[in-house]
Amino acid sequence: MKPMNQSTAMIPTKPSFATDTATRAPRRLSRDEIAAFGAELDAVRATVVADLGDRDLAHIRRMQKLARRLEATGRVLLHVGLDPVSFVGGVGALSVAKILNNMEVGHNIMHGQYDWTGEPDLAGNRFDWDNVCAAIDWRHSHNYEHHTYTNIVGKDRDVGYALLRIAPEQPWNPTHLVQPVSALWLALTFQWGVALHDLRIEETLQGTQPLRTLATRAKPFLRKAAGRVAKDYLLFPALALWNAPRVFAGNLLANVARNLWTFAVIFCGHFPEGVQTFQVPEGPETRGDWYLRQLNGSANIEGGRLFHVMTGHLSHQIEHHLFPDVPAARYPEMATHVRAICAKYGQVYNTGTFGAQLASVARKILRYALPPTAQLEAVASS
Amino acid sequence: MHQAIEPRLARLAHTLDPWLQELDETWSLAETRARIVAIRDEAEDLRTFVLAPNRHWRGHRAGQFVPVSVIVDGVRVERCYSLSSAPGARFPTITVRRVPGGRASGWLHDRATIGDVVRLGRASGAFVLGEETRQLLLVSGGSGITPCLSIARDLARRGELNNVVFVHAARSGAATPHAIREELEGLTSAGIHFTVGPLTAERIDALVPDWATRQTMLCGPLPMMDALADHWHAHGLSDRLVTERFAPPAPLNRERAGHSSESTSVKVTLTRGARSLMLAPAPTLLEALEAAGERPTYGCRQGICNTCRCRKASGLVEDLVTGRRSDAANEDIRLCTSRALSDLELDLGENR
Numbered sequence A: 001m002k003p004m005n006q007s008t009a010m011i012p013t014k015p016s017f018a019t020d021t022a023t024r025a026p027r028r029l030s031r032d033e034i035a036a037f038g039a040e041l042d043a044v045r046a047t048v049v050a051d052l053g054d055r056d057l058a059h060i061r062r063m064q065k066l067a068r069r070l071e072a073t074g075r076v077l078l079h080v081g082l083d084p085v086s087f088v089g090g091v092g093a094l095s096v097a098k099i100l101n102n103m104e105v106g107h108n109i110m111h112g113q114y115d116w117t118g119e120p121d122l123a124g125n126r127f128d129w130d131n132v133c134a135a136i137d138w139r140h141s142h143n144y145e146h147h148t149y150t151n152i153v154g155k156d157r158d159v160g161y162a163l164l165r166i167a168p169e170q171p172w173n174p175t176h177l178v179q180p181v182s183a184l185w186l187a188l189t190f191q192w193g194v195a196l197h198d199l200r201i202e203e204t205l206q207g208t209q210p211l212r213t214l215a216t217r218a219k220p221f222l223r224k225a226a227g228r229v230a231k232d233y234l235l236f237p238a239l240a241l242w243n244a245p246r247v248f249a250g251n252l253l254a255n256v257a258r259n260l261w262t263f264a265v266i267f268c269g270h271f272p273e274g275v276q277t278f279q280v281p282e283g284p285e286t287r288g289d290w291y292l293r294q295l296n297g298s299a300n301i302e303g304g305r306l307f308h309v310m311t312g313h314l315s316h317q318i319e320h321h322l323f324p325d326v327p328a329a330r331y332p333e334m335a336t337h338v339r340a341i342c343a344k345y346g347q348v349y350n351t352g353t354f355g356a357q358l359a360s361v362a363r364k365i366l367r368y369a370l371p372p373t374a375q376l377e378a379v380a381s382s
Numbered sequence B: 001m002h003q004a005i006e007p008r009l010a011r012l013a014h015t016l017d018p019w020l021q022e023l024d025e026t027w028s029l030a031e032t033r034a035r036i037v038a039i040r041d042e043a044e045d046l047r048t049f050v051l052a053p054n055r056h057w058r059g060h061r062a063g064q065f066v067p068v069s070v071i072v073d074g075v076r077v078e079r080c081y082s083l084s085s086a087p088g089a090r091f092p093t094i095t096v097r098r099v100p101g102g103r104a105s106g107w108l109h110d111r112a113t114i115g116d117v118v119r120l121g122r123a124s125g126a127f128v129l130g131e132e133t134r135q136l137l138l139v140s141g142g143s144g145i146t147p148c149l150s151i152a153r154d155l156a157r158r159g160e161l162n163n164v165v166f167v168h169a170a171r172s173g174a175a176t177p178h179a180i181r182e183e184l185e186g187l188t189s190a191g192i193h194f195t196v197g198p199l200t201a202e203r204i205d206a207l208v209p210d211w212a213t214r215q216t217m218l219c220g221p222l223p224m225m226d227a228l229a230d231h232w233h234a235h236g237l238s239d240r241l242v243t244e245r246f247a248p249p250a251p252l253n254r255e256r257a258g259h260s261s262e263s264t265s266v267k268v269t270l271t272r273g274a275r276s277l278m279l280a281p282a283p284t285l286l287e288a289l290e291a292a293g294e295r296p297t298y299g300c301r302q303g304i305c306n307t308c309r310c311r312k313a314s315g316l317v318e319d320l321v322t323g324r325r326s327d328a329a330n331e332d333i334r335l336c337t338s339r340a341l342s343d344l345e346l347d348l349g350e351n352r
């Protein structure tokens, strides 16, 4: 074997590395090991891709059908019911429908996970979802930016969503003091947060993005959001006649429930303790380097089959980041192999229960609300 | 107006079609779908599928083909099939030969059952009757019988089959479609010849002495078609011969592409996905895109059915079939017959 030769392409930023994974640091791999690690993951991918077929198509069709039927059930219960039980049932069904639509169906199809089927309505670049975030914006910011530059501070704008400080190398500013509250607000309005995120309003405020650019960026969002808002808060309530307030409230609650759930799942995917953030790579990254960064930048949530489906299999965030365009329902079976490969190469496979990962994210949001210790000490001593 | 309505209808169909299809799988606001209502064995590895299309079906002319798409191993596969029924039939039919290892034909033979729903495109094709219908010679081999059969059935309906000669060659006795033969013999008193073995020029001479005076329509295996076309050509009668090819004229495309001096890779920007790819040299853009991992929609792969049409925002391409060069912005091109002569911007979204 060649002498150990540390990868220059991806250096974990030290503070996060030191504070978060003091107890279980991944082994540093040589160039050769990184290449071999990448090749093993490529093989896992190739095996599954070769096996894609009828059952994968049947799965996504079943999920679409389920989401559609739940949406109809939810809306009917909200529209015709008068009692609180049907209200709760309606909100529940509609929430689950929206979650399935956004996660297992929309997010996954928009990644091109079903492009291989050749089905025009499953084409990743044409699909649209029940969300105020315009599909075209999402494909750029999520599929391209976030998945290419995962957890690179300054390049992946999903690190803290330009609102929260969740890594020590993000510069602290006084607004971060209230970030526990901002996080809660972001959770409640998550779809709006995600949609507005793409407009880069903060860049316009800082003077780095011309107003005109903001206006252009805002167009697809405004069109999409207007349609969604009109549907949930004008059209359907109007159709419900005397039941309008009930339908309005039900739709609002379902949207909020979906927001809370997607926020929780997504924050557990990248922000629990132990997940690394990175500096802009120096020089080109190899496939192995990229795999390693995806692994170290993601975390999984443990759960049963139903839980995985309800998270759109983002509970397998690690596998999703390694294989973003492989049908997500295959992640559980791929996870077995990925874990074994990680163990073989001494890499940390960050996974935990939903509760544990959420608590871990919460701790981080609280910790990084405060300025770095050096700054604190400076303040204290003055 | 047409352009404004189409996307709106497509959007509406996108929302409503799934609900319609919960009730009946053939229902759709925009798509031509058909249910297989009967399956008939015509001969060894030759099967007829009787279709009940929805109201979007616009019919066909005798001799035309229709793109049929089925799901094979989770993948939508579209292939062209000539209609074997007469135009105007309430239940149009396609007749499919099993190609060894073939995806669509294999699925139709092994998996398709009565009640299954397939998707159809619009019928098209130029293998149709001209003005002169009486002094006609129809020559077919193997599954090439389908368009000829449609033409014969159409002529019979119009009482014009009597001066027509129909020659069909099967590779063996078992491959001879006997029921079709009997049907044709019942429609006319003479002129129906079903033979076994390769159909040579000598066979035609013997069976149809006046072949040179007839307008001839020919469809069959490529070697047979090439041999017969040479015969017509040698007699200076090429303009009296109309042919239909089922398999892509791949060698032709490749040969022409091979002559080109351009063999470097080109950069293609896909405007919908906001992505760029480097395409290695390949005979056609379709193959080059596929080699790069893209999955553009296609049908015939030989410049007939237009399924692969997409919008070229910029760049220079050459159509290998027509020889036409497109250098203007925002022109539609066919991926399967086009070759890139410069870097391109394509909107594959239009093609899906």
Ligand SMILES: Cc1cc2nc3c(=O)[nH]c(=O)nc-3n(C[C@H](O)[C@H](O)[C@H](O)COP(=O)(O)OP(=O)(O)OC[C@H]3O[C@@H](n4cnc5c(N)ncnc54)[C@H](O)[C@@H]3O)c2cc1C
Pocket: B065, B077, B079, B080, B081, B082, B083, B095, B096, B097, B098, B099, B100, B101, B102, B103, B104, B105, B106, B143, B146, B147, B245, B246, B247, B248, B300, B304
């Ligand atoms: C205008 C037109 C009309 C047609 N009409 C009919 C029709 O009426 N009845 C009919 O049975 N077919 C017809 N075909 C052929 C048909 O479209 C398919 O090509 C054929 O069924 C094979 O498709 P597949 O998916 O089964 O094979 P594929 O999976 O595409 O191919 C499998 C293998 O078979 C080879 N192959 C493909 N097609 C042929 C072929 N025709 N002959 C020999 N080898 C082949 C391929 O090169 C490949 O190696 C028509 C084709 C065209 C272009």
Ligand code: FES
Pocket: B297, B298, B299, B300, B301, B302, B303, B304, B305, B306, B307, B308, B309, B334, B335, B336, B337
């Ligand atoms: S696939 Fe038919 S024109 Fe290209």
